Amino acid sequence: VEQDIKHMKTTIIGFGNQASAWALNLRDSGHDFNLLVRSESSMIRAKELGFEARLIGQIDFDPSECFILLLPDQAHLAALKILEGKINPDALIVLAHGHSFAYQAINQIYPSFNFALLAPKAIATELRYNYQHKKNLGAVYSLDGVSQEKKSLVRTHLINLARCIGITDGPFESSMKQETDADLFSEQTLLCGLYPFMINAAFNFLVKKGVPAELAYYECFEESYLIMKSLHQLGPKAFFDMISPYALVGAHKAQSMLIDQHMLEKMEQLWSEIQDGSFEKMAHESASQLLIRQQLNNFWSESSLYKTFVKINGENSI
Numbered sequence: 001v002e003q004d005i006k007h008m009k010t011t012i013i014g015f016g017n018q019a020s021a022w023a024l025n026l027r028d029s030g031h032d033f034n035l036l037v038r039s040e041s042s043m044i045r046a047k048e049l050g051f052e053a054r055l056i057g058q059i060d061f062d063p064s065e066c067f068i069l070l071l072p073d074q075a076h077l078a079a080l081k082i083l084e085g086k087i088n089p090d091a092l093i094v095l096a097h098g099h100s101f102a103y104q105a106i107n108q109i110y111p112s113f114n115f116a117l118l119a120p121k122a123i124a125t126e127l128r129y130n131y132q133h134k135k136n137l138g139a140v141y142s143l144d145g146v147s148q149e150k151k152s153l154v155r156t157h158l159i160n161l162a163r164c165i166g167i168t169d170g171p172f173e174s175s176m177k178q179e180t181d182a183d184l185f186s187e188q189t190l191l192c193g194l195y196p197f198m199i200n201a202a203f204n205f206l207v208k209k210g211v212p213a214e215l216a217y218y219e220c221f222e223e224s225y226l227i228m229k230s231l232h233q234l235g236p237k238a239f240f241d242m243i244s245p246y247a248l249v250g251a252h253k254a255q256s257m258l259i260d261q262h263m264l265e266k267m268e269q270l271w272s273e274i275q276d277g278s279f280e281k282m283a284h285e286s287a288s289q290l291l292i293r294q295q296l297n298n299f300w301s302e303s304s305l306y307k308t309f310v311k312i313n314g315e316n317s318i
């Protein structure tokens, strides 16, 4: 592991959420890397954690073979434009999410670079926490943008890199588009859509039936966390072995009534909107983003679930 990382001279670009977790984990794994950032503020954040960063604008040339691009996905193109000419034309660019490759075709705009993916399936704080506490962490990788003759070397490098940032499960191979679309479909759409709105619908339903809001809040909001925590810890089989007979019957009834052909057809529709790019177009347009943000902001500010959340948790919780 160590030999391979030491052989491929590496530079992390950016010092945001993922970059700080990657940098801390790599350092604790005993591996050297350079750090390139855009602004003084990133430089200061890095310094506070003991890292020496250089400004992208001030370097003439960085001879590293591997650049880990840990910037917001919308910033990848702009960053590559600045880096082009300042790094080796056939450098390996490692992404932590496939979005800019799948939807902005960065490999076609910059065909001489090799683009690979190492996507931890965890938010940055979890990447750091799980590394420190030796807990499991999963990731996927892709070699979609890597030239044929470099694939084997890059695969080894990515797997070693994964171990050094604390990935214990996998990394599993996927394509850039599969990683991006699965993330858009599940995390960004179904999970962020269904959980809050399903909790809200159940809460409102109970309140309408005369149940006190505080009780409805505990039953719908707090319980959803406890259930997800147990499901996650035990896995689906042991979870269902453990729950009460009432929950067993309830779960069977609810899932057979709610997850029907109609719902599967809606999933099909969401998937095709992701695949044909219309989802991407909408998410990219700042006007539609702004409108939806305002609508949801008003919706949640006015919601009884939010007001009950604040009442129970206090103003400081928001």
Ligand SMILES: NC(=O)c1ccc[n+]([C@@H]2O[C@H](COP(=O)([O-])OP(=O)(O)OC[C@H]3O[C@@H](n4cnc5c(N)ncnc54)[C@H](OP(=O)(O)O)[C@@H]3O)[C@@H](O)[C@H]2O)c1
Residues within 6 Å of the ligand: 014, 015, 016, 017, 018, 019, 037, 038, 039, 040, 041, 042, 069, 070, 071, 072, 073, 075, 078, 079, 095, 096, 097, 119, 120, 121, 122, 123, 124
């Ligand atoms: N967050 C997650 O949970 C998560 C999980 C898995 C994968 N990922 C992926 O990891 C990558 C990084 O995400 P993140 O959430 O860590 O990003 P982030 O925290 O928003 O990144 C902020 C950093 O990007 C820099 N930056 C922004 N625009 C730039 C530009 N045009 N040129 C140069 N630097 C620029 C900022 O520099 P300044 O301070 O100078 O503005 C700052 O250092 C993304 O590809 C994301 O999809 C994220």
